[in-house]
Amino acid sequence: MRTRLLAATLTAFAAVSLAACSSSGSGTAASGTTGSPTASATSAASTASAAASTPAADATTAPTPAAPAPATPGGPASGTSSPGAADAPNTPAPPKPAPPTDAGLPTKPGNEATAKLVAALEAIDPAIVGGKPEQAVDRARNQCQSMYQFPKDRAKLVELANQRFTDAGHPQGFGTEKAEKIIDALRATLCPPA
Incomplete structure (x- = not known):
């Protein structure tokens, strides 16, 4: 029982550390919502205590924390186009190329x-x-x-x-x-x- 409790405690500590690291730069929690590191740590600690109270089949198996959602700071949201993109509706059409100087000039006849x-x-x-x-x-x-x-x-x-x-x-x-x-x-x- 102590081994399981120790494994659950270590898992909770790892989850809190990961949540604090992932939210320190972007202000987002592991679930992808905006929040403070304290709120993330609290939710991770509650997840860990729930895992500790549930008997596990193996002491080495621990619940894995959810991966943080990837963010592209400063980038356009998905589904939008940046100015000057090929599919942008306000992009002017390229000018027509000029016809060659010999256009319409027939070849020398036989x-x-x-x-x-x-x-x-x-x-x-x-x-x-x-x-x-x-x-x-x-x-x-x-x-x-x-x-x-x-x-x-x-x-x-x-x-x-x-x-x-x-x-x-x-x-x-x-x-x-x-x-x-x-x-x-x-x-x-x-x-x-x-």
Whole structure:
């Protein structure tokens, strides 16, 4: 009987020591509620005396005190988000990346596609190509890029076509009517579909 009483007393002392240590820094008791170290020690002592009055099967078995609840001082409560977190509703969306500088610029066409393009341009006016098919292809590719950038601004596209497709006899371009036909021919032969 004395051995059991001694074991219960030591267990109570250990519980009081643990309760005092865990509550000295955060002001919380072993059960996770706020309280003073004295209240924790009193509850631990009552637990130990209850264990001493109950006969135990083995003198070395002692009740284990409850572990203190982990606390994160200064941290956000669970279920909340900190400012700037990915799931925060007030975080602005990242800006859209700028399109690449070659967006809408078709690749250099092969021989067959070049022949179709040159034939379409010469059908409008032979002076548009003027015996320089490579130059006409470069101008057409640049016009395709403008068509990609300004798909709904037909007036702008006509203006750019008149700036690009020039020759000695037509330094200001081939006019609105032919510029419209150039745009249509490029859509049919070289420019990627919009």
